[in-house]
Amino acid sequence: MNIFTQIFYLLRKEITLEWRQKYALSGILLYVLSTVFIVYISFQNIGPQVWNVLFWVIMLFASVNAVMKSFVQESGYRQLYYFQLLHPIAILLSKMIYNSLLLLLLGGLTFVALAFIAGNPVQDAGIFALTLFLGSTGFSITFTFVSAIAAKADNSSTLMAILSFPVVIPILLLLVNLSAHSIGLLGSTDIADKTMLLGAVDLILVAMGLVLFPFLWRD
Amino acid sequence: MKKYWWKILGVLILLYTFFMGLLTPLKTGISEASPMSLHAGRSETVTVVGYNSFFTKEKEKLRAWLKLPNGKALAAKRIDVVDDRVAKLTFDLPSYLPIDTKVKDFTLLIDSPVDGASVLPGGIAVTQDTVNLALADALWPNAEISQLHEKETITFPFRNILGETIRNTYYHVPLWMAMFIILTGGMVFSVIYLIKNDADADRKAMALSNVGLLLGILGIITGAIWAKYTWGKFWSWDVKQNMTAIALLIYGAYFVLRASFEDPEKKARVGAVFNIFAYASLVPLLYIIPKLTDSLHPGAGGNIAFGSEDLDSTMRMVFYPAIIGWTLIGLWIGQIILRTTRLRDRLMEV
Incomplete structure (x- = not known):
């Protein structure tokens, strides 16, 4: 089996598994909804700037929770089974793609919930969608790789936050900046630059992940 | 000894940087000038506060200019030295300036045989009522900036904001x-x-x-x-x-x-x-x-x-x-x- 078929089968496995145990997916959806609701109750009146920041902060915390389980919650025996059967790159890439899709869904849901409760300040939907796409891939790449690292340790949930937050801050800064463009808070002069930069950071992190994961994997 | 040469070198270099970096004086500079905006067609006096300056030594050889980015300059008509740090410069500004805007930032330049040349880049804004380049060229008493003095000793540059x-x-x-x-x-x-x-x-x-x-x-x-x-x-x-x-x-x-x-x-x-x-x-x-x-x-x-x-x-x-x-x-x-x-x-x- 070449890597692409492996990725395909792994992806199908992830999605089937998620669909069968709906509690994980619905848990995250409820998490987003209740966070948005709490935020609304505390703020009442949410201006565009606050909306922008809140959106990404909710996304950040929901993403960490959603992605954390990808390696941390796999049992040791199943990992051993994968190890004999599959290429490590296929495992990492399939997790990253699956998590990107999950986070895209999560982002869409957060947007709908926040827009429903606090109004929709987005003026340029195209840029916002692009930002959401780049953001969910960036978050998924970083968090998936960090969860692979954290899964090796015992107190993995604390480590997950300590390791991933500093690494993800530059991505978060760029995202807040880009989506501020789509809301019309910033003039649209250097959108292309920032998009390219965000894409470049994502690419660097994917490349690092692919190179380093085989070393992390062998136990 | 052979094994430790780089440690000794590191210590010596750091001692050198502490010694040189902290003890070398700064070049003479202009830390303040007031008023910071002048008006064309008047005789204006600017009070200049120098830094590390010795205006009283050889004060008759002190020279000062207001300089434009294009190289044109206006020499000070009179220089009154108050003390080593403070000097009053009087400029006779013509009614029309050789610039194509109403307001322009001029660089203040002081030259002394003791301290060398010191500058306040873009520190003085001069306003004119109307732009007239032809009249300005006729009126402007351009002063050639030449024979600037260099301070002989080793100094670090002076920047008035730093x-x-x-x-x-x-x-x-x-x-x-x-x-x-x-x-x-x-x-x-x-x-x-x-x-x-x-x-x-x-x-x-x-x-x-x-x-x-x-x-x-x-x-x-x-x-x-x-x-x-x-x-x-x-x-x-x-x-x-x-x-x-x-x-x-x-x-x-x-x-x-x-x-x-x-x-x-x-x-x-x-x-x-x-x-x-x-x-x-x-x-x-x-x-x-x-x-x-x-x-x-x-x-x-x-x-x-x-x-x-x-x-x-x-x-x-x-x-x-x-x-x-x-x-x-x-x-x-x-x-x-x-x-x-x-x-x-x-x-x-x-």
């Missing part, structure tokens, strides 16, 4: 550069560890990252002290300060990660992987993002930094050795950490 804090170039900036060199070294040893599986390479990576973190903390402290005197606050939430704080957090996380493993092999492997990953995310952090947003830090938004005219040759004579000096001292500290870890590991084996 003043004496320019010396921080020799402590804050080299600390950062040395940190980068040493962290890069740590990353390289992590790569070597992953390739060769050699436990000593991981110890080296750990020791160097430790030193890098120390240099980074020193760098952020020296930067904050400098910021207190130039920006007014220790911490201004400037993008560069934030980014560096995050960079230090990443390396803090590296040590927390290492501490959470019992098995030395696993500790080394996972640590090496995270070290490389963290390094890759540090570079865009420290270089690209501050360039995208506005920053108060030198090197951004027209602030002075390491352009060819900002760092003059006397400063280079201290600045470059300081980088080498801090790197050598960092390597020395790293070597001590490395040797203690080796001993500790050997004790654990026994």
Whole structure:
């Protein structure tokens, strides 16, 4: 089996598994909804700037929770089974793609919930969608790789936050900046630059992940 | 002795940078001029406050000009020296100025045989009522700026917004550069560890990252002290300060990660992987993002930094050795950490 078929089968496995145990997916959806609701109750009146920041902060915390389980919650025996059967790159890439899709869904849901409760300040939907796409891939790449690292340790949930937050801050800064463009808070002069930069950071992190994961994997 | 030459060299270089960096005086400069805006067609008097200046010595040879970027200049009609620091310059401004806007910033230039030439770049704004280039050319008594004096002694340049804090170039900036060199070294040893599986390479990576973190903390402290005197606050939430704080957090996380493993092999492997990953995310952090947003830090938004005219040759004579000096001292500290870890590991084996 070449890597692409492996990725395909792994992806199908992830999605089937998620669909069968709906509690994980619905848990995250409820998490987003209740966070948005709490935020609304505390703020009442949410201006565009606050909306922008809140959106990404909710996304950040929901993403960490959603992605954390990808390696941390796999049992040791199943990992051993994968190890004999599959290429490590296929495992990492399939997790990253699956998590990107999950986070895209999560982002869409957060947007709908926040827009429903606090109004929709987005003026340029195209840029916002692009930002959401780049953001969910960036978050998924970083968090998936960090969860692979954290899964090796015992107190993995604390480590997950300590390791991933500093690494993800530059991505978060760029995202807040880009989506501020789509809301019309910033003039649209250097959108292309920032998009390219965000894409470049994502690419660097994917490349690092692919190179380093085989070393992390062998136990 | 042969083995220790680089440690001695490091100490000597640092002593040299402390000595030279702190004791060399600043060049004579103009720290203040008032009023800062003049009007064309009047005779105006500007009070100038000099820095490290000796106006009273040879005061009859003192000369002063108001200079335009295009090279045209107006000589001061009268110079009254109050004391060594304060002088009053009187300019007879013609009614029309050789500029195509109503307001223009002029550079103030004072030349003295004792102190050499000192400038206040773009410090004085002159306003005219109407623009008339033809009349201005006829009226303008252009004064050739020539035979400027050079101060003979070794000095550092004077910038009126930096003043004496320019010396921080020799402590804050080299600390950062040395940190980068040493962290890069740590990353390289992590790569070597992953390739060769050699436990000593991981110890080296750990020791160097430790030193890098120390240099980074020193760098952020020296930067904050400098910021207190130039920006007014220790911490201004400037993008560069934030980014560096995050960079230090990443390396803090590296040590927390290492501490959470019992098995030395696993500790080394996972640590090496995270070290490389963290390094890759540090570079865009420290270089690209501050360039995208506005920053108060030198090197951004027209602030002075390491352009060819900002760092003059006397400063280079201290600045470059300081980088080498801090790197050598960092390597020395790293070597001590490395040797203690080796001993500790050997004790654990026994």
